[in-house]
Amino acid sequence: MKKSYFIVIDNLDLPKSKWSGFLVQLEGGGRSSSDREKARQIIEDLWMEGKLPQHYFVNGFSEDNIIMARTKKEPDRELLPIEEAGHRLIELIELVALKAQAQQEYSTISSMVEKIFTGRENELTTEEIAQAQDSKMVKNIISSLTKSIADVELTRQQCAEQSELIMGIIAMGQNGNYGLKSTEETIKETENSASSESKNNNAKTSKAGGK
Numbered sequence: 001m002k003k004s005y006f007i008v009i010d011n012l013d014l015p016k017s018k019w020s021g022f023l024v025q026l027e028g029g030g031r032s033s034s035d036r037e038k039a040r041q042i043i044e045d046l047w048m049e050g051k052l053p054q055h056y057f058v059n060g061f062s063e064d065n066i067i068m069a070r071t072k073k074e075p076d077r078e079l080l081p082i083e084e085a086g087h088r089l090i091e092l093i094e095l096v097a098l099k100a101q102a103q104q105e106y107s108t109i110s111s112m113v114e115k116i117f118t119g120r121e122n123e124l125t126t127e128e129i130a131q132a133q134d135s136k137m138v139k140n141i142i143s144s145l146t147k148s149i150a151d152v153e154l155t156r157q158q159c160a161e162q163s164e165l166i167m168g169i170i171a172m173g174q175n176g177n178y179g180l181k182s183t184e185e186t187i188k189e190t191e192n193s194a195s196s197e198s199k200n201n202n203a204k205t206s207k208a209g210g211k
Contacts, residue, residue, distance in 0.1 A: 003025055003026060003027060004025075004026045004035050005023055005024065005025055005026070005068075005069035005086065005090050006023070006024040006026070006035075006036065006039045006066050006067065006068060006069055007021055007022075007023060007024070007066070007067050007068075007069045007082060007083065007086045007166075008021045008022055008023075008024055008039070008043055008065055008066055008170075009021040009065045009066075009067065009082065010022075010056055010057065010065075010167070011057075011058065011059055012059065012064060012065060013059050016080050017080070017081055019080065019081070019082040019165075020082060020164065020165045020166070020167060021065075021082060021165075021166070021167065022166055022167050022168045022169060022170060022180070023069060023086055023089055023090070023166055023168075023169045023170070024039045024042065024043065024066075024169075024170045024171075025093075025169055025170065025171040025172075025186070026038060026039060026042075027172050036063065036066055036068070037063075039066055040063050040066055042170060042178045043061065043066075043170065044061070045178075046170065046178065046179070046180065047061065051179060051180065052180055067083075069083070069086040069087065069090060070083050070086065070087050081162070081165055082165050082166070084162065085159070085162035085165035085166045086166060088155060088158050088159050088162060089159055089166055089169075089183065091155055092152065092155045092156060092159050092187065093186065093187065093190050095148065095151050095152045095155055096152055096187055096190045096191050097190055097191075097193075098148050098151075099145075099148040099149060099151075099152045099191075100190075100191050101148075102141075102144045102145040102147075102148040102149075103145060103148075105141050105144065105145070106141055106142065106145045108131075108141075109131050109137075109138060109141055111128060112124065112128035112131045112132055113138075113142075115128065116132065159183070163183070166183065168180050168181060168182055168183065169181050169182075169183060169185075169186045171186055171189075
């Protein structure tokens with residue numbers, strides 16, 4: 001499902017270069033004022049329910065604390081440090097999902113690759129021999145996997161350098177309720193969700209092909 005993102009600033013009284021806060025990940029939506037209002041309502045509910053750390057919003061909270069997260073850099077201005085951190089984190093979430101898809105695609109040829117590289121060519125099945133003969137397909141799958149792994153690790157390192165700016169992510173849990181999670185929790189859930197979705201899609205494709 002498409003997601004939209006907002007950055008919530010903890011203390012607007014600080015210089016913009018010192019702003020910190022957290023990311024809000026909404027299911028669906030886009031860049032409209034109604035999405036901003038939804039983000040505000042979620043934050044207020046969590047705050048009133050005591051589900052956000054008490055040191056947040058010591059100077060109050062209003063819609064001014066919420067800014068649209070930039071999903072790409074804008075040529076007309078430099079991003080604020082907190083915007084840059086949010087941009088990197090969104091990029092990491094999206095790259096992790098792509099990595100999980102690439103891993104799932106690689107799993108379809110992993111047995112063939114392992115047999116070839118461990119000198120067990122005589123164990124190749126008819127299907128695996130056909131896979132090995134399709135060098136373009138094999139190259140594309142392996143290239144996609146290695147690139148996605150490298151992209152994730154590079155972006156993960158960049159996010160770690162800015163970790164003090166984004167203190168967590170408010171996202172929907174498996175129970176359908178929004179809550180504050182650590183970056184690590186969100187990344188792990190993204191990996192699991194993308195992997196499960198890829199498996200389900202592959203299963204549907206296999207069933208359709210078997211008919």
